[in-house]
Amino acid sequence: MPISKAIIKKIKSLHQAKFRRVENAFFVEGKKSVEEALQSGWKVLYAFTTESNLSSDNMELITELEMAQISSLSTPSNFLAVMEIPQMSLEENSNKVLYLDGVRDPGNLGTILRTADWLGWKNVVLSNDCVELWNPKVIQSTMGSIFKVNVISDEAGTWLTEAQSKGSKIYGADLNGTSIKQELPQFPLVMILGSESHGIREAAKEFVQQYITIPSSGNAESLNVAIAGSIIMYQWS
Amino acid sequence: MPISKAIIKKIKSLHQAKFRRVENAFFVEGKKSVEEALQSGWKVLYAFTTESNLSSDNMELITELEMAQISSLSTPSNFLAVMEIPQMSLEENSNKVLYLDGVRDPGNLGTILRTADWLGWKNVVLSNDCVELWNPKVIQSTMGSIFKVNVISDEAGTWLTEAQSKGSKIYGADLNGTSIKQELPQFPLVMILGSESHGIREAAKEFVQQYITIPSSGNAESLNVAIAGSIIMYQWS
Numbered sequence: 001m002p003i004s005k006a007i008i009k010k011i012k013s014l015h016q017a018k019f020r021r022v023e024n025a026f027f028v029e030g031k032k033s034v035e036e037a038l039q040s041g042w043k044v045l046y047a048f049t050t051e052s053n054l055s056s057d058n059m060e061l062i063t064e065l066e067m068a069q070i071s072s073l074s075t076p077s078n079f080l081a082v083m084e085i086p087q088m089s090l091e092e093n094s095n096k097v098l099y100l101d102g103v104r105d106p107g108n109l110g111t112i113l114r115t116a117d118w119l120g121w122k123n124v125v126l127s128n129d130c131v132e133l134w135n136p137k138v139i140q141s142t143m144g145s146i147f148k149v150n151v152i153s154d155e156a157g158t159w160l161t162e163a164q165s166k167g168s169k170i171y172g173a174d175l176n177g178t179s180i181k182q183e184l185p186q187f188p189l190v191m192i193l194g195s196e197s198h199g200i201r202e203a204a205k206e207f208v209q210q211y212i213t214i215p216s217s218g219n220a221e222s223l224n225v226a227i228a229g230s231i232i233m234y235q236w237s
Numbered sequence: 238m239p240i241s242k243a244i245i246k247k248i249k250s251l252h253q254a255k256f257r258r259v260e261n262a263f264f265v266e267g268k269k270s271v272e273e274a275l276q277s278g279w280k281v282l283y284a285f286t287t288e289s290n291l292s293s294d295n296m297e298l299i300t301e302l303e304m305a306q307i308s309s310l311s312t313p314s315n316f317l318a319v320m321e322i323p324q325m326s327l328e329e330n331s332n333k334v335l336y337l338d339g340v341r342d343p344g345n346l347g348t349i350l351r352t353a354d355w356l357g358w359k360n361v362v363l364s365n366d367c368v369e370l371w372n373p374k375v376i377q378s379t380m381g382s383i384f385k386v387n388v389i390s391d392e393a394g395t396w397l398t399e400a401q402s403k404g405s406k407i408y409g410a411d412l413n414g415t416s417i418k419q420e421l422p423q424f425p426l427v428m429i430l431g432s433e434s435h436g437i438r439e440a441a442k443e444f445v446q447q448y449i450t451i452p453s454s455g456n457a458e459s460l461n462v463a464i465a466g467s468i469i470m471y472q473w474s
Contacts, residue, residue: 032458107344111461111464114457114460114461114464115457115460115461115464116455117455117456117457118451118453118455118457118459118460119453119454119455120453120454120455122455141461143457143458143459144457144458145455145456145457148455148456148457214355214471216355216356216357217356217357217474218353218354218355218356218357218359218382218385219354219382219385220351220352220354220355220380220381220382220385221269221380221381222355222380223351223352223355224348224351224352224378224463226461226463226464227348227351227352227463227464227467230464230467230468231467231468231471234451234468234471234472235471237454
């Protein structure tokens with residue numbers, strides 16, 4: 001049965017952040033991500049495939065033309081699912097939390113979440129000016145890890161105050177910090193990572209008790225934020 | 238003096254790989270990358286800026302309209318330099334070499350080179366089906382590190398044979414390898430990194446003496462190739 005025009009229109013609207021907020025929904029594309037979505041326990045609103053042998057009660061068969069209409073990709077995949085945005089919260093008493101301060105690049109955010117999942121950093125907080133979590137490029141870059149990490153947004157900008165009052169040690173990544181190879185982490189901890197262009201902003205810097213850095217033996221002036229974050233999470237996991 | 242139509246045409250042609258080969262030239266964009274280019278000692282064919290206060294004997298002033306015509310970026314920067322492609326070679330007796338096997342994504346290759354520069358892995362070999370080194374997106378992602386690392390292409394596919402005969406220990410990154418936290422590197426070494434979708438191909442696998450992996454405490458199925466490479470270079474640098 002062909003997908004209705006109303007549904008096509010609704011899913012296309014989810015390409016834009018404001019409609020994701022209104023509809024409280026986001027979408028994932030690609031076989032692996034859609035598989036993860038269906039197994040996640042999150043609420044599935046729609047799931048589509050163009051592969052007739054893979055369609056099922058869970059995944060409706062649509063044409064490639066229909067897929068091209070709803071996809072955000074220039075080369076659409078054969079799978080797309082629309083999911084309800086869940087209410088996420090951090091694990092209670094998690095001993096390490098990654099705090100991302102002003103990370104605007106969707107690919108970087110997605111890659112950080114994917115790596116956080118791999119390395120067991122399951123709790124991530126986004127400052128209120130990070131790229132929106134449900135941005136299709138963020139979701140794409142997590143490669144399904146979006147369903148396996150806990151991410152909250154620090155809308156009010158008070159999360160660091162709370163973490164500090166609860167006794168977490170607050171670290172910040174900075175070119176002028178102590179080498180992470182020499183510094184032993186004290187748990188529970190919060191690791192703040194700033195954007196590549198601006199570093200950690202003043203508002204978040206106030207909370208940092210210890211700056212750490214990745215020692216360099218070369219001449220590069222900086223590292224990509226996803227790379228720096230991954231090396232730090234690796235060293236301290 | 239306005240830039241001639243012939244030069245605009247020539248620089249635009251360098252957006253394509255075949256003309257980069259014919260002209261033996263590539264271009265860099267962005268302030269930091271162009272600064273690095275001018276300081277690199279490599280041969281500068283043209284250097285342009287749209288900022289009148291920064292133009293000099295080394296950098297010709299052009300209009301924003303002219304810049305938009307020669308730029309590969311949807312939002313052009315204020316700086317562009319055209320460079321001669323140099324003859325690069327690896328350092329003699331380098332004790333560690335990164336070998337990239339079939340890495341097709343330009344952003345990943347550029348990011349790996351930038352991180353390699355930071356971590357002191359100055360010698361990199363590309364299999365002959367990697368993305369072309371002089372691709373504008375590769376150059377852009379290196380953030381100027383292209384001028385500080387030695388990169389050669391294994392056109393003939395014989396580089397690993399030579400490295401092996403010279404006594405290098407050859408490692409490969411693989412999900413089923415030994416944990417890199419437990420394995421002590423034996424120098425001189427070659428570290429082979431495959432693409433995310435295909436891993437290390439059979440032709441390169443033949444040479445691998447020891448597989449290593451990044452231990453995971455999460456559920457993610459894989460890591461981005463630039464992330465995996467960076468963590469491995471970090472651990473063994």
